[in-house]
Amino acid sequence: MYHFRGSYLSEQIQKGLLILLVALNSSCGKEGQSVTKECLIPSDQTGTITGHWKAKPVPVAVIANDFSSAEVSAISAAIGSWNAFFQASKGFKLYLTNSMPAGTQTFTSATICGQNLVSANGFTAPILIQKTRSGWPANWSSAMALTSTCPVAVSGSTYRAFISGVMQINFQNFFNSGQPIPDLQSVVTHELGHLLGLDHSCSGSSSSGIPSCSRADPDYVDALMYPALGFDGKQGRISRSIRTNDQQRANCLY
Ligand SMILES: [Zn+2]
Numbered sequence: 001m002y003h004f005r006g007s008y009l010s011e012q013i014q015k016g017l018l019i020l021l022v023a024l025n026s027s028c029g030k031e032g033q034s035v036t037k038e039c040l041i042p043s044d045q046t047g048t049i050t051g052h053w054k055a056k057p058v059p060v061a062v063i064a065n066d067f068s069s070a071e072v073s074a075i076s077a078a079i080g081s082w083n084a085f086f087q088a089s090k091g092f093k094l095y096l097t098n099s100m101p102a103g104t105q106t107f108t109s110a111t112i113c114g115q116n117l118v119s120a121n122g123f124t125a126p127i128l129i130q131k132t133r134s135g136w137p138a139n140w141s142s143a144m145a146l147t148s149t150c151p152v153a154v155s156g157s158t159y160r161a162f163i164s165g166v167m168q169i170n171f172q173n174f175f176n177s178g179q180p181i182p183d184l185q186s187v188v189t190h191e192l193g194h195l196l197g198l199d200h201s202c203s204g205s206s207s208s209g210i211p212s213c214s215r216a217d218p219d220y221v222d223a224l225m226y227p228a229l230g231f232d233g234k235q236g237r238i239s240r241s242i243r244t245n246d247q248q249r250a251n252c253l254y
Contacts, residue, residue, distance in 0.1 A: 035088040040248035042217070047209025048199040048225075051151035051160040052253040053126070056092040058196075060127045067131065071184060075129060078188035078240070082196070085242050090254045094127075094192070113150040113164070127195055129167045129188070136172040144182045144229070144236075145169045147194040159253065165195045182236035186229060189240050193225050197253045200227040201245055219245040 041049065060079060062072060076096055083093040132146075140146065146168045151160035169187065174180050199210075201223035206212035211220060213227065220226065223245040230237045242250070 034244075035085055036244055036247045037089045037251060038248050039252040041252050042245075044211040044217075045201070045209065045220075045245075045249065047207065048201065048249065049159060049253065050194070050197050050199050051149060051162050052197040054154070054161045056254065058092075058094045058127060059097050060094050060129065060192075060195075061097045062129045067129075074184040075188050078185050078192055081189050081240060081242055082192055085247060085250070086254065089247065089251055092254065126163065127165045127167070129169070131171045132168040133171050136170055141170075141173050143170060144174050144187050145191045147191045149195060149197075159197065162195075162197070167191045167195060180231055180234045180236065182229065182231075183238050183240070186236065186239045189242070190224055190229070193242075193246060193250070196250060198225050198246065198249055201225045203227065217245075219243070225249075 062075060067075065079094050079096055087093050147165065148168075149162045149165040151162050154161045167188070169175075169184075169191075174182055175184070201220035202211045202213035202216040204213060204227070206215070211217070213221065223243045224239060224241065225246050226239075229239055
């Protein structure tokens, strides 16, 4: 049987780092979501924080007419998962806006820091979710989505502050007939974790502050921010809930 394993991919540009992990199996099945208010970044995960948003709530925009109503529902549900957690733990929420104009604006990892999504072009949201239908980097073809953030250092602050972020979803290599079909809500929930400042719970190779997935704590393998999402045939597995390790790390950011 054809078995495909795709990867998530997180990119942090200019002042950040680039991470690509492939061909790692994911846990699946346990979809309940309980809330912890604990802030905890384990000593082997200190390198897995990329920044945070200073102002809250955080607006999230989709380009008008870019997504079907079913896809918008999946995106809304992903945002809802983070809201259910953050409202219970930290008292703030993301919100979805339709303020992005229809059109062909595309943002790439090379341009995001040069774009002011907050005020330029009438955009009102610093986070944009968009489909990418062509031009996806060939060497990242197994990545279902690419999230880029633009962080700036803040004097006296532990974490850098994001000024913009773009989530590109790979509609070139996935989601179409004959291609692997990921669970969009799972993908967006994971990518929102990146946009909120969480890097993967573990990595293909360990380095300081980033544990190796091959020897990782079971909680890291169980995490939403595990770097890969498996497929059953061409159908992507479900991983929609924000797990304990994700919550503990996110609680330290806000
Ligand atoms: Zn990822």
